[in-house]
Amino acid sequence: MTDSTTTRRDGSAPARAATVPSLSPSDVRAERRRLIESIRALRRLLGGRRSFELADRRRLNREARDRGRAEAAHGKALQRIHERQARQEASLTRRLNGLDGKRDSQERQALAVLRRESIERTLGSTYLTSSEVNGIGRGLVRDLAAQGIRTAADFTRVSWGRAPNGRGGDVLYIHRAKGGKVHINGIGEHRGRPLMDWRRSAVARAEARAPRELPPDERHRIAEIIEAERTRLGQELAEVPRTAEAARAEAVRSHAEVLDRLAAGHREAAERARERRAEFDSMAEQLRDLQARLSAHIDRYGDAGRRITRAQARALRPLPDVPLLPAMPSPRTSSDSESPITGTSHPRVSLIKATGGPQPQPAPGVRASLGWLVPIVFFAMTAMAGAGEPDATAPLWFSIGTRLVALTIVVDLVRLWIPRRRWRTASPMPSGTGPLATGTLLALAASGMFIDPEFSTSGAPWAVSVASGFFLLGGVLLRTGKGKSNGAPS
Structure with missing residues (x-):
């Protein structure tokens, strides 16, 4: 029996049949094709790694945007709370400082009302008689009374105007306090002037008799109203910081809930990405093993024909480099610093460019007016x-x-x-x-x-x-x- 030999790929001496198992050329080619097809299948599967890495990069960018939006919404909420607190405190402080002036204003208003009522009562009790006004007899007094003018409070002034019938030129009109004006036959300029002089003297006497100061009970009532208002405003001013602090705590709680929800979703997505990346790593290891087996098969059995030479050359090409994402842990929150199940930390990955220092946190301030x-x-x-x-x-x-x-x-x-x-x-x-x-x-x-x-x-x-x-x-x-x-x- 003759020894069957095969030529090595490096041109070395042929091996003996005792050290190399005797395989037919068809079996060598079949095994070679099986290895090449397996490598091709793994390469097709690994071809999706680049798209996976790009999708994972987009996921991380989306997570960073979600966290940024949550931080922005939290900062705006704190800003609104701070501005509302500042406005309320400024308004209440201004009202508290103006209570003294309000007390003086109310006292002046009350005194003005008291004097006006006193003057009106005095004028209402000052009756028009023939002995009070020169030139006005009892007949004119009765005519005035028939028109509703009996006291000094019933009319305000006199004026000239055209006669009611449009004839005879201008006549003297007496303006009533309740509205309207009347003309009394017999009362012209010579009787109208004494009538107004009598009313002015009655007004002067009434003003002289009117009170110049508020009664003590009225001043005490106004003081009680002002003190009650001061107490109420003081309580509201003391309540403003507590209300703002409660709103701030609610905003922090809502922000923490949003971060917890985002962190939970991000951890789940990161776990799926890690599993998928592990699958790609495992397939890459299998591909390297198959390439090693193919190289060993080529070293052992040499070339298997021109038809599969190019295919095996393509199969032995190294894997293309897929740039992995530069994982950079971002600041952890209370929700993602420790897993509630395992107790291990899960740092978040962010694509935000590092600036060499901690990112400034939003701090509420007083905005320009x-x-x-x-x-x-x-x-x-x-x-x-x-x-x-x-x-x-x-x-x-x-x-x-x-x-x-x-x-x-x-x-x-x-x-x-x-x-x-x-x-x-x-x-x-x-x-x-x-x-x-x-x-x-x-x-x-x-x-x-x-x-x-x-x-x-x-x-x-x-x-x-x-x-x-x-x-x-x-x-x-x-x-x-x-x-x-x-x-x-x-």
């Missing part, structure tokens, strides 16, 4: 329409200069105001911004007055210029001295 829109709109209108040019003959340098100054102020105010309205960078406007805006406004007004012939010869432009200089100097000092301690760039 909406009242700053008034100077912004005013200076914007000035930038478009000019600073009060008196006519079309205003110098060109003046029109351009004032508009540029107004535009500069608008840009500066908008640059300072918009970031201070956002909840992440909320803060009051820098010190000195108000005086600077006021000084610029006065400067623009003074410049318009200097070129106006109506004001240029007076001292008004110089007075406005001096006031503008004081405001500008004070604003610059405040901006340079205190603006840096504002926490935001000025």
